[in-house]
Amino acid sequence: MNNDLQDLFAFHAVVQAGGFREGARASGKSASSLSDAVRRAEARLGVRLLNRTTRSVAPTEAGARLLERLVPALAEVQAALDVVNGFRERPSGTLKLNVPLSAARLVLPGILTPFLKAFPEIKVEVIVEESFVDILAAGCDAGIRYDERLEQDMIAVPIGPRRQRFATAAAPAYLDIHGRPTHPRELLDHACLRGQFSSGLMPAWAFERDGEVVQVEPTGPLKVRIGGAVDLAVDAAVQGLGVIHLFEDWLEPYLASGALEPVLEPWWQTFSGPFLYYPGRRHLPAALKAFVGFVREGSG
Template sequence: MRQPNLSYVALFAAVVEAGGFRVAAHRRGLSASSVSDSIRRLEAELGVRLLNRTTRSVTPTEAGARLLERLRPALDEIDAAFNDLDDSTQRPVGTLRLSVPVPTARFVLPRLIPAFLERYPGVSVEVAMDNAHIDIVAAGYDAGVRYEESLAKDMIAVPIGPRRQRFVAAASPGYLQTHGTPAHPSDLLGHRLIGHRFETGKLGVWEFERAGTTIRVPPQGPLLSSSHDLEVGAALAGVGIIYTFEEHLRPALDRGELLPVLEDWWQAFEGPYLYYNDRRHMPSPLRAFVDFLKETAAT
């Protein structure tokens, strides 16, 4: 068999990782049609179909999956070789792709990314907001951000952002004047609660803690949403009581537009972590970002 074009092989791996031609093409700076043509040429050279193509998805065939499993270590070594060239000049180049939850994108990264980009002008950062627990490697990301209970054990984790966070409960002065202020989490059963539903469909159950006691309250009320902005806006308008990340509510609390509720019961938890695959060679943009986070945490 004639040796296949290695650039076609790399594009095949990129398409599988991205889950489609359009995303893979965007990441490589190519057109979707040229990527598709390259994969067809590779299939013709090998005499085997590597991808199942439908109008909605692109997935590897059984033969394609086997081939990619064998090729992945070699492709990683090729990437590592080019990263070593970057390291030799001490100037990391390339794109850092991150998958992060919405609170991290809104409240943590704006304090980090500008300084990181200023230090490393050869690096660009691509951030996707996703609250779901995805396979970052399969999805083509260099790293993700999650909380400790959601981290896979085969991942390396580095602290990012505040090390302690809280969920806080609050309501508008008008709501509390009309409906009263709960004195205990059990009192919430008689109140209008603004709930959050994750993209997975799971309902966010409220947890309150004090003196070793934990009380869980499934929020029931007039609004259930997957949008934090909508939930905060509803709380400001007096729709009901909200319980969410302190960062979402702190400005309104400081202005007196929302008042704290059940403050002695607010749940505190450990802050988020940047996590990435445990592999021998890291892309130079990721290595630079990890070093940057460690340096930032030490200052």
């Protein structure tokens, strides 16, 4: 790969990671080599591509315009180079996955280790992010999301459990004091532990029984960012602070031990499981192709 192209890859890596040090960690190169590459690209093009401060870097208007055309082009270059990888005896390369925390916790543990043992020359990077992202623009090969959040032009492959439920639960001590709800609307009189996306959206709690669907938006003493802070809400529920509404598989250890007691179980809503999604390409990167085949085989 000539220096011009390497420098453009370096520029993309820095912007994608949000800094030279972060880009170095993500790309496996040194921060100084990335800085030199960006300077070379700027000198060659005759424009500044990045605004640099002591705390961050951001693309200039020229850099942003370049990125708009560069991201899909670099993806095609990488795909073209990866075609050669298909002639290797065993596939290699790095697979970058963008997934929500629920998938990282409940879906991937049973898949990644056997996959990496089966394909020892492949490396996997997992980026945990709750919001839906353009996986190509984010520098990822594939993502995991639920069907209501998939783009229509993506190829979707079932991954993990095909049916899941949201469970509602609270500590027995809390329920002994505040009572046990018999209808979802009674949760409006309870202390409920809510989750909120980074966008500010706070999803309602949905329930269903005998064709009746009920959505409630209860309040309570604790609200956490959906993602890394969810375990804080689980711990608070176990300690008797209030009622929690979360994936049944996530709460199962606490339900099994008795630390949490099911609430409104006949109303727990079932929904379809997640999908591995990726752009339709004629030539998939070897690592992604191997992973898709492994997932298909496991779900077959």
